[in-house]
Amino acid sequence: MVSVLYYYIILYCIVLYCIVLYCIVLYCIVLYCIVLYCIVLYCIVLYCIVLYCIVLYCIILYYIRVVIRSPRFSWSLLKSLHWLPxxxxxxxxxxxxxxxxxxxxxxxxxNSRLSPARNSRQLRSASSNPLYIRRVKTNAGTRAFSVAAPTVWISLPVSVKSEGNIVSFRRRLKTHFFNAAYRP
Known part of the structure; x- marks a missing residue:
């Protein structure tokens, strides 16, 4: 288990990092700021994607305010930068x-954590790579990769899952989530 002290050290380092980036932003144009923050945000997202979800949320809100140079946050700013929640x-x-x-x-x-669903009959859904969702007894078990990945994978439309390479898959997936997040 991650100790509370470790959590606060990480949070303190991220806050100091944000302050340094804010000082850099004062001397850059907005386009360069967006590129800089996308790179930094990608590194932070890879590190604390699940462990520090609230910290990540606060960092994203702070970055949006700094990049746009806005005193307050609004969802339209997040949408204008084409960032997902x-x-x-x-x-x-x-x-x-x-x-x-x-x-x-x-x-x-x-790959060993994912098992394909086995059906004795030929179904139309067989071409969409359905995955078997393992049963769990606790709520914490739903966050395991072997449970969360099939659950999320099954909820995707077939048009997104049927892409040939990773670049087009990510493009369609982001478009799908962007439309789901910012419905009018």
Whole structure:
């Protein structure tokens, strides 16, 4: 288990990092700020995607305010930068890892966590790579990759899952989540 002190040290480092980036932003144009923050945010998202979801959410809100140089946050700012909310970012990452595991580009330990659903009959859904969702007894068990990945994968439309390569899959997946997050 991660100790509370470790959590506060990480949070303190991220806050100091944000202050340094804010000082850099004062001397940059907005386009360069967006690129800089996308790079930094990607690194932070890879590190604390699940462990520090609330910290990640606060960082994204802070970055948006700094990049746009706005005193207050609004959802239209998030939409104008074409960034996904934190919940959809987490699902996006799970879907990407699942796609790579199914296409055998990920290590074997991730591929072994996913088992295809076996049907005795020929169904139309067989072409969409359905995965078996393991049963769990606790709420914490639903966050395991072997449960969360099939659950999210089954909820995706077939048009997103049927892409040939990872680049087009990620593009369609982000479009799908962006439309789901910002419905009018």
């Amino acid at each position: 934190v919940h959809y970012r987490i699902i996006f990452k799970i879907c990407t890892i699942t796609y790579e595991a199914l296409s055998s580009t990920q290590p074997a330990y991730l």
